[in-house]
Amino acid sequence: MTRILQLILLPVSICYGLAMQVRNWLFDVNILPSKSFDKPIISVGNLTFGGTGKTPHIEYLIRLLTPGKFVATLSRGYGRRSRGFLMASTELGVQDIGDEPQQFFIKFEHIKVAVDEKRSRGIHQLLEQHPNLDVVLLDDAFQHRYVKPGLSILLTDYHRLYVNDLVLPSGTMREFSNGAKRADIIVVTKTPKIFSPITRRRIIEELEPKKHQRIYFSYIKYIDPVPAFGLMQQEFPAKVTNILLFTGIANDYPLREHLERMCSELIVMKFADHHPYTVKDMEEITQKFHDLPTQKKVIVTTEKDMMRVKTPELSGYMKNLPLFCVPMEIDFHGTDKEKFDNEILHYVEKN
Numbered sequence: 001m002t003r004i005l006q007l008i009l010l011p012v013s014i015c016y017g018l019a020m021q022v023r024n025w026l027f028d029v030n031i032l033p034s035k036s037f038d039k040p041i042i043s044v045g046n047l048t049f050g051g052t053g054k055t056p057h058i059e060y061l062i063r064l065l066t067p068g069k070f071v072a073t074l075s076r077g078y079g080r081r082s083r084g085f086l087m088a089s090t091e092l093g094v095q096d097i098g099d100e101p102q103q104f105f106i107k108f109e110h111i112k113v114a115v116d117e118k119r120s121r122g123i124h125q126l127l128e129q130h131p132n133l134d135v136v137l138l139d140d141a142f143q144h145r146y147v148k149p150g151l152s153i154l155l156t157d158y159h160r161l162y163v164n165d166l167v168l169p170s171g172t173m174r175e176f177s178n179g180a181k182r183a184d185i186i187v188v189t190k191t192p193k194i195f196s197p198i199t200r201r202r203i204i205e206e207l208e209p210k211k212h213q214r215i216y217f218s219y220i221k222y223i224d225p226v227p228a229f230g231l232m233q234q235e236f237p238a239k240v241t242n243i244l245l246f247t248g249i250a251n252d253y254p255l256r257e258h259l260e261r262m263c264s265e266l267i268v269m270k271f272a273d274h275h276p277y278t279v280k281d282m283e284e285i286t287q288k289f290h291d292l293p294t295q296k297k298v299i300v301t302t303e304k305d306m307m308r309v310k311t312p313e314l315s316g317y318m319k320n321l322p323l324f325c326v327p328m329e330i331d332f333h334g335t336d337k338e339k340f341d342n343e344i345l346h347y348v349e350k351n
Contacts, residue, residue: 006170017167020143020175027145034148035120039127040135040351042344043149045142047162047179048172050273051250052155053189055100055304056330057218058139062108064341069134069348070111074122075101076140077115079274085125088113099274099307100139106307119147135348142182143174151347154183156207157251158191158217163206180207185343186215190254193219195333214343216336222258225298225324228306229315236324241296242267244289248275248305255326259300267292277308282317289321298322 026032042061046052058073065071077086077098088097088105097105097115105113112130116122119141126136141147142154156162160172162180167173180186188203195217209215225236243263245256248271260266269285271277289299299321301309306325309318332340 006166009170010166013167013170016169017173017176020167020179024145024175024179032145034145035123036148036150037123037127037136039123039133040151040348041123041138041147041149042135042151042153042347043138043141043144043147044153044155045138045140045144046155047142047174047177048157048160048165049168049174049250051172052157053218053220053330054140054155055103056220056328057153057155057187057189058100058104058137059107060330061137061344062104062111064344065135065348066108066110070130070132071135071137072112072114072126072130072133073101073104073137073139074114074116074119074126074141075138076117076119077101078140079276080115082115083117085114085116085122087129088115093311094307095311099304102307103303119144123147142179150351151185151344152183153185153187154180155187155189158188158203159253161188161203161206163208181210183213185340186213187340188215188217189219189330190251191217191219191333195219200333214339216340217333218330218336219333220254221329221331222255223327223329225300225326228301228310228323228325229319234322237296237298237322239296240298241265241294242292242298244269244285244292244297244299246285246299246301246305247271248277248308249273249302252302255302255328258326275308277305277314279314279317282309282314286317286321298324300324300326303327 027034044054044057080098081095086097094102101113101115114126162177165171165173204215227234240263242265243259244267246269250273303325
């Protein structure tokens with residue numbers, strides 16, 4: 001978005017931000033109810049519309065807490081065609097529960113995965129069906145004020161800190177940056193793997209955390225590409241001329257930077273965040289791949305996108321092609337890992 005357009009839209013952004021400010025004030029003074037629970041509830045969210053890395057951070061928490069704890073995740077289920085409370089199962093698919101919950105369900109067999117646009121109702125349903133749950137992880141719930149989590153984690157992208165962003169439509173913020181005061185933990189995500197103490201101090205000074213807040217810094221670790229379909233016994237080629245990358249996520253720049261080091265040329269087909277892929281999309285992707293003038297070529301996408309592609313309607317278009325997905329995890333710099341882990345474990349044990 002150009003600077004001029006941002007300025008033109010600024011009055012709309014101010015009005016939107018003020019409306020959200022009033023809404024938050026109504027919760028702060030208990031005019032609107034915010035429900036607390038006896039069980040440990042950890043919320044992971046952001047101030048922006050997507051792109052901060054909520055999914056891998058939820059997965060980090062799952063790995064940290066299991067198998068010692070009985071964990072459940074609760075998401076809205078963005079993009080699903082259903083409504084209300086649903087528990088993930090082998091009978092349901094991405095259309096029923098959304099791509100991120102489907103990813104959790106497939107990757108972590110010892111947890112419970114649920115969706116509900118009303119998080120308070122969803123938590124009640126989870127605890128009613130599984131009263132022995134030790135902790136519930138709320139995905140993308142920072143603005144869902146009807147639930148008061150015991151521990152609130154706010155994510156912000158290193159490349160676009162919330163203090164340097166604007167409220168919609170001039171920027172990507174869901175509310176003014178002073179909403180960050182509700183967080184207990186702030187995680188600066190997608191930082192470089194080599195991270196200087198000077199940069200760390202500068203960011204902390206920019207964010208100006210409150211006395212009750214701790215700031216940690218995480219970075220992305222990409223795992224070796226894996227075949228998208230389990231029956232495809234094919235390894236990722238050692239030398240690749242072209243990689244065709246298609247994504248439907250908010251920010252794919254870290255993945256693009258990673259893949260550019262693995263090929264001579266990266267061709268990108270970018271779709272909207274949570275894009276519901278169609279037969280036409282698959283035809284365009286396969287045609288684009290076949291048109292590449294080399295034999296040393298592969299198609300790559302993300303785990304989240306694969307959840308939307310591996311449906312009976314679409315998977316046939318890709319099964320015979322060299323399609324790979326790139327799993328990603330997050331880790332923390334230096335002593336941040338031990339401190340973050342201890343804070344999470346201490347909260348769960350104490351409650």
